[in-house]
Amino acid sequence: MRILHTSDWHIGRTFHGSSTxxxxAEVLSALTAQVRESAVDVVIIAGDVFDSATPAGPAYTLLSDTLLALAESGAKVIVTSGNHDSAARLGFQARLLRDGxxxxTDPLAIGTPVTVADADGPVHFFGIPYLEPAIVRQHFPSAGADGAELRTQAQTMAHAMDLVRAGMSAHEGRSVAIAHCFAAGVDATIGLEREVRQGGLDMVPLEVFDGPDYVALGHIHGRQQLSDRVRYAGAPLHYSFGEQDKPRGSWLIDLDAAGLASVEWLALPVPRxxxxxxGTLEEILSAENIEAHAEHWVCAVYTDALPQTExxxxxxxxxxxxxxxxxxPTATEAPSTRTYSDRLRTALTDTERIEAFLEHVRAGQGASEGERELIREVLDDRVRSEALV
Structure with missing residues (x-):
């Protein structure tokens, strides 16, 4: 059986105020073409299909069009909800969707698989929606170790995987688990979710995922291989400058009669x-840079000593x-340890006081030669005016 693992589409997200x-749509069209060309049997979307719990109308349209195109390619499609999705909104029409x-999105159905058969027998897909402990613990009373209440995502995911393993025992054949979480061993420099950066890292130990032939994870925006059988596909589109050098794509998984046979990375196009x-603003605006990057999304980090106008x-x-x-600004010398108050107390002239003020408000950068000349002219004019009075 051939499986495509993707995740974190974040339909509806903006990029610095611009619609994505x-x-x-361009990238998902390319993904659909890959599904057809590679004769994929099952497409897994591991959470965060939408970027918001209340997506706008065009987001639903893009999702519907893409799911329909994937189904028309002949592949089965299995979708789980992530922390950005509203499980209720994503799942409300689940019973109305076409076959395949x-x-x-139902935490009570974690142990009940979607079963797809091939020439080697059945493959059971166990979908775990994003599990917020405070919300889902009501469904799993006294389910933790020693009957303890589930308080962390690690505890909640451990219980969910226990349900998966119980389902595996009840259904003979190969198995795939799908989850949306932060697993231990992830490289924290690669595309973490905004909420993960802002909050604590409630990590799920890797051993929690023991059992299935493959575990398809979502939540991290860069591809990650935690083991041969536990992986993140990452987002199909770059959603931050921190992701700019990370490849975009999905995992193509082959299962044979014995289980996991091979995994291949399928790269996706990058629209922009x-x-x-x-560098300095002048360097960034050089003809060479403009020629190379005029059509790219640009983050400009200018190193001029002083802030530039507009x-x-x-x-x-x-x-x-x-x-x-x-x-x-590029540091040209070690910053002074003297405070602004110290400088004012030791300043003997107005010129020295102005110099101290400029260094204070411009991160240690004093007056330029041209500014010093202007300061002298202003102070001399003031002296002449006072003499006339």
Missing amino acids: MDAL IHVL RLVTLT PMRRLRESYAYCAMVQHQ
């Missing part, structure tokens, strides 16, 4: 590349897709 809908499209340009406006005149500007 057209770009995602399964949306699994993301690049970070670092940097975003100037950048967008050359980079229509400049999305971010950051000022990170």
Whole structure:
């Protein structure tokens, strides 16, 4: 059996204020073509189909069109909900969907598989929707170790996988588990969710996933291989500059009669590349850079000693897709340990006081030679005015 593992579509997400809908539609069309070309039997979407619990109308349209196209390719489709999805909204029409499209959002059905057969017998797919302990513990009273209440996602996922293993015992054949969580062993530099960065990391130990022939995970936006049989596919589109160098695609899994036979990475196209340009504003706006990156999403990190006037406006005149500007001046010398108050107390002249003020408000950068000349002219004019009075 041939399986395609994808996740984290985040339909409806914006990128620095710009819609990603057209770009995602292009990528999902390419994914559907790969499903046809590779004769995929089952497509797994491991959570975070939508970016919001209340998606707008066009998000539903894109999902419906894509699911229909996947089904028409001949593949079965199995979808689970993630932390961004509303399980109720994603799953409300599950019973109305055409044969071959399964949306699994019910925590009470974790141990009941979707079964797809091939020449080697049945393969049982166990879908685990995103499990927020405070919400789902009511469904699993006293289910933790020693009858303890489920309080963490690690505990909740451990119980869910116990239900999966019980389902495996009741259904002979090969098995695949689908989950949306943060598993121990993930490289934390690769595409973490916004909520994961902001909150604590409630990690699920890798051994929790023992049992199935393959475990398809979602929640991390970069591909990850935690073991031969436990993997993240990542998001099909770049959703932050931190992901810009990470490949986009999905895992193509082959199961034979004995279980996992092979795993291959299928790359997806990148509609518009993301690049970070670092240097002085003049260097970033060089003809060479503009020629190379005029059509890319740009994060400009300019290193001029002083903030520049209207940097975003100037950048967008050359980079229509400049999305971010950051000022990170290059340190030219060790910062002074003297406080602003210390400098004022030891300043003997108005020129020294102005110099102290400029260093204080400009991260240690004092007046330039041109500014010093202007300061001298202003102070001399003031002295002449006072003399006339």
